[in-house]
Amino acid sequence: MASPAEYLETLARKINDNPQRAGISSGKFQFVLSGEGGGTWTLDVANGKASVQEGPSGGANVTIEMSVADFQEMTAGRLGPVAAYMSGRLRIQGDLGLAMRLQPLLA
Template sequence: MSAVIDAAVEALSDKLGDGFDGTAKFVIEDEGAVLVDGTGVRAATDDDTADVVMTADADTFQDILSGDLNPTAAFMSGKLKLDGDMGTAMKLGSALG
């Protein structure tokens, strides 16, 4: 597992606490993926499925986590790609905000 994924798991765990009502997978290009669900946050495998899959490069993901980039703005500008349930993505974006 990469240092970027380790840091993402830690940062998301700090922001979301005990978990999330839904399932979301963050794919960080060239690094790996993180899964967020009702049990918490962990590194994801290729076999993990989710209600929504969000894909971004490491810099965009870090900017979203730090609050420097709004997830909606990232999506609208094409820096964040979504596949799946938009409602779940919006709920997660609110939880991160």
């Protein structure tokens, strides 16, 4: 299973390879993942180009909080983002509409 950092790099490549399909031209997403292998990463999309930095970033439009285990389950397609959110395993702060645009790219 990919580490959160590896997965987020893959997500950035998906956005960069096809920005029109991604439907996200700009936004800053901060991922705060708890548990073993956890940490904070920022996915920054500007003008259809995405990059990932380790560590918190000021001015995030969306902050996504969850455990590393749940993040890996979600990115493997075994835990739906909506189910995770409704059960409290996924917490989102900020622009919920922007966060929803990320959903199709997560699995």
